Amino acid sequence: MGEALHSISGLLKRLISPDRHLVTLLVLVLGVVASFAAWRMMDRQLALYHQVEFNWVAQNRNRIFQRGITSAVDAIQLSGNFVENAEVLDLVRLRSFYQKLLFDHPWLSSLSWLPEKGVAVSVEGEADLQSGAIQESLQRARTLRRMTASFQLSRYGEGNAVKVYIVVPVLSPHLFVGDRSSDGSSLLGLVVGTIDISQLANLSISILEPRGVEFLLQDMTIPHEPQFLDFYASRLGSAHHEGVMATNWQEWRRRQTLYLSEYFQVADRVWSITCAATPQFRSAEGFSHAPSAALLVGLLLTFVTTYFFYWTRRSLIERTALYEELAKSETTLRVFFEQSPDTILIVDRDGLVRAINRELPILGEKNRISSPATGKHFVSILPQELLDVCQSAVGMVLQTGQPQQFSHQVGKFYWWEVRIAPIRRENHLIETMVLFTNVSERRTLELKALRNARLASMGTLAAGIAHEINNPNNAVTFNVSLLKRSWHDALEVLQDYHQTVREFSLAGVPFHRAVEAIPRLLSGISNGAERISKIIESLKALARDDMGSMGHFVDVGEVVRAAVTLLEHQVKRHTDHFTVKIDGGATEDGLLLVWGNFQQLEQVVINLVMNALFALPERSKAVWLQADCVDGMVRIMVEDEGCGIDPNVQPFVFDPFFTTRSDRGGTGLGLSLVQEIVTNHRGSIQLYSKPGEGAQFTILLPLDRVEEGRPRAPRARSVRAHGNERSGHV
Template sequence: MFDNLRRYAATYAVAIGGILMTCLSSWNVRQELQTSHLKEFQWAAGDRIQAVRSVVDQGLDALLEIRGLFYAAQGIDEQEFLVFTDSILKRRPYIHSLLWAPLLHSPQQALPGSAPGTPPASSATANADDLAIAGPQRVPVLLAAARSEPAAAQGVDLNTTPELAALLQRARESGNIAVSGRIDLVRPGRETVRVIYAALPVYAPGHSRHPGALPFARKQADPLGFVVGVYDIEELVHVAINLLEPRGVEVLVRDDSAGGDAQFLHFYASRLEPRAAVKASGLMPAYDEDQPSMVVGIPVGDRSWSIICVATHTFRSAEAFTEAHWSVLVGGFLFTALLAFYLVRSRRELENRIQLTLTIYEREELFRQLAETVDVVFWATNADVTRLEYIGPAFRQLAGREAMLDSLDGAAPSLLLDVFEADARRTLVEAIGQLQAEGGRFTVVLPVLRGERDLRWLRVCGFPVREAGSPLSRIVGFLEDITEHKLAEDALRDSEAKLRTLFNHSPDLIFTVDGEARILLTNRPLPYPVGGAGEKRSELILPPEVREGYLQKLQQVFASGRIEHFQYNSSDATWWEIRMVPISSATVATTVMAAMVVITDITENRKLQWQAIRSARLASLGVLSAGIAHEINNPNHAILANAPLLARIWQDALPILNEYEQEQGSFLLAGLSFEQARQTISRGMRDIGENAKRIQKIVDNLKHLGKQDRGHMNELADIGKILPAVVTLLDTRIRKHTDAFTLDLPAALPTVRGNVQQLEQVFINVIVNALESLPDRSRSVKVSARADHAGNRVIIQVEDQGKGIAEEVMAQIGEPFFTTKAESGGTGLGLSISSSIVEKHGGILRFEANHNPGTTVSIDLPVSTEE
């Protein structure tokens, strides 16, 4: 009806005039827009439904052809059956197998040797009562033809499968073709195929059952057997629809005679949308539910199938140009209608062009805003890189070439390449060449020098663009200024390198451990193995006696999150400190993920501590010596005061005693004769005075040595007085080591400006070292002082005949803590401090080996220029 209205609408419009024609044309256009898509779909869906129905009928007709062959020939052997069915299989590729299965009434009945020509004697007259007595019937496969492997091998009883038994029973009852529901045909080692079985009973001549016979009628003749066809559902639908033009129609085939999920037979996705898939329930995909659809039921044997066609979103409509043949048939009467259709079509195309133009304009405007707003430079060239098709406006800021950008159409690619120097340009050309050869994208970072000092870094990316039928149509890409990122990345890399260098060159051994004390990271190769393969135990670095304490401290670090440390000394007299610092998680500060262990050699620090303690003790000794000197001075002053008095008393009493000896003769004093007592007392009085003065001199030197040194360097030091005082102070030690000590001083020496106490310390250290180097008391030590020829410097020399100094020791003799007397308590600081003091006085401390065993130490000091 709608077609008739459309056909005569233009005639009515022309007859009633221009106004009605306009209204009818408008209505026609509206109706065309609403129904054209549906009409086209209905035609396409009808073609597909008809194609499926035709193919199904042709497939079932194959069974009739085989039955006709049986009726035409009295007997057919297997070869004839295969020759006949081969042509059927070639013409109908969706037929999987064709079978002939005779009906046997007892298990003992043997298979016939060929297809039926005449019925078996028992089969022709058998009735239902006889079958009930005979027992279960068999339907074994006698002849089978298939493309590769038949659905059932020869001898397989089809009646043992419930689905096939029901199918054969329906075929016997109806006398016509019976079709099964969907059956999954399992093929070992191959994909499972969804098939349907169709069975056609074959009766003996003259016993053919009438199709209209009632199912419950008895005394009917049984068939000789069944022609069974196995049909691949997917291939059947594919053969039916594949020859049709792709129009964007999806086809769902369902079995209405089945129930539940068994209704679903096959879903044929549109070739324009091959990824579509049907639901598990056999319904169409959700995105197709609102699309036009057509449902048609077709009979398939004794079953009813539904064919559902749904238009996809990509349904290809032939539009209204297919109406042109109707206009030719009606001639001039429909000319106006054809003209109106043309106008509608033109208007539709115009609207499409306008919409396309607006879309293109909006996209171009969006791209222009994007290209002019961002700092990224977009570019595009043809596939051969002979023409620069586009380059973004931001290129002006990058290259500073405004004049060259005024006429961009057809510009040479050199406009882009000339921004870079020769090496960078060569790298970019190679990257583009590799893209042309391999088709992959590329990303390179290249330097650009703007001016003499402005160095920028650009990231250049290129991408291939391909169109249908062309391997490469153009190359597009962008340039991005990544100077800030590059500088930050270089700074970060440099910082990491410095940190790694600092970490690796640290004098300490640094490593991180986990909670099990396994080493995770270390700043240097470990000196010896610390565990088996793949396991590094940190406690094995330490001496055995320290390991248990180390592990306990490490457990405390992981438990409390606090820093722990302890010290230990090794067998080579070195001291070490271990510091364990917890490393917490960045998200959970209370969770200790690992610990950093730092092992530091603190031997020098320990020696400095010992030296500080020793210096403190020496300072205390100095204070104590000053106190002792004060206590000694009191009785010594009494001795000095009374010794001269006693000497004068003895001198006054001596004439009396002499006179008494003359008168009385010799007498005894303290058990001594007067002559012996006179000599002893005179000598004793003299020794008491001299020793008291010596005690006073020693005490004065001790007091001077114990006096606090405030570090003043402006004192006038008389070397001629300092050296005798030092010798007097060291008198006991001198007499202990040698019998040949000599102090050689001139009558007068120029003064030296500096610190008297520090110079005394230097002379004491040098003389003590000379005395301790003597192997026996027969060797000598000579201390001398003199002014040089110019009179500008005073040279003090200490010469000994000791063991001498070896060359390797001479090279390290002034270094702190270097000593050859460690076993006797030497600290190695004496000569180092002495050298420092001499340098502060502007002098030089030198060591020279003598020709004979021994060493000469020279102290060269500048003379004070002030009177």
């Protein structure tokens, strides 16, 4: 026994040692706390179940008693209705009807008809009409002309039975004109019914099995002055409570037990029934000791678990000391392995991953490869795009022992260079090392260089085309002005001739119509030539070699107008509703000036508007282009009524090579270039879109002012949209 106590003492000392066994002590404390919490919760749940079951039992008794009272009151009211609706009152029929009501309601001990004029009729005994309780009820019924109940219950008989008087006034609007009340009705008489409360309680309660519930009956018409009516003890031996009376019911109410009170209307009075559980009330007998049993079991399991945890932790501490030296030697090698800029997989001859140095971010979070991949087949952790080619290359390395290298595109954003090398041990090939190098940025730079070269070629071609078109267009412009002057000079001669000859034709057109049509035709030719000149100027501006220069003031309004001129053909192909609004009213000089590059900003507007046009499902949908000033920032906003952008796609729209129009020639560089240009101009771009509701791109650029010594970008020729320079529809 002494050795056992010594062992327990030693265990407790080791448990409370804070340096090595704090976790074990924490397990013990948490287990004890959890056991007591479970005991407390089960005890409260059991008490709640007792309360719920008691409420159910008490409500059953209350409802049966209330239904008995209600049916008796309804019978008394019915007897009054019988008299009120009778054209000629037949006392024999009245007595027979009263007897039928008394037979149907055994707890209705008597019914009396007290006419204002005539002979009274009583069945099953006359009520004590001289008692103060009934006199007071009679007087109130006569005065109020409504059903009343006696204030106090009357006790009678050897068993101290209890009865209550219900008085129902019988009114008639056709008789006794001199005794009419304020509502125009006359009092024919009073019906007095006597309800035997004791008999009703006994009949009602006897229907239910005894459960150890007793109840107190009170008059709560005046809430702060409750009046004792009667008390009914349980049938399960609570005889010591049968003496509860009007003088001591408060003591019964202060007992520590379960209570339930309900209120109901009796004539013009409000009664309450308060049920209380006696010591004989039983509920959930089979679970009464469950909380204590749960506490004991919880404490036992806690001590067993703590003991097991202590010895397990002691064993782990000893093993940890053995592994520390091995871990130190492994750390150095792993540092080199994990610090490599490439993602490295070690794959054995069975294709299982033996090691991996970092995550491989391919196609977002859902396809990432991380350390839990160790031990899995390498095929199961690669994306589908790399699956076949990597499996074939690894098999080739294991078969030939020669390294393999290839580049492969994964998804829309990533290019990976994959190198596979054999790992030999004692001249035996046992594993392969697979290295993944992300070359997406390099590929992006290569494609950007290719794109810039294509743009340069397009710029040279555009400049040549503009020059070739400009020469004949200048001739058209010169000749049409000459034709206008010639027509003006010839018009007077033709008009004189017309007055002489009366009527003649020019090119088959009557002179009076030609006078109106020819000036219109010449103006159309002139406007067309001017429009060609504007397009040529825009092409020349787009083809300039200063795409990288950021040393000019640029009017964003002019940028928008120039872009709209170049896009007019595309706009007409895609939509009937294209709105352009330029508002510089919020600035001092009315100009939307920023410091940057005209051609780059023009490219931004063109790309955004083209994307908006391509997103339209039909020509009836609209596109809005707006430039204005908000809070000291120049705002460019492009909005469309297209199909919108999926929320899962929105985080990638500015990534290089991302496109949803690859089948229609999309390269995925448009929005990437837009973001780069906006960032270079110290601005920001935001996207707001919901699927099916279109998309809105908003660009904010810092507003600038013209200062001495700072150059301004060459003005593009003003572009008007239907004659309105500030806003219009194209």
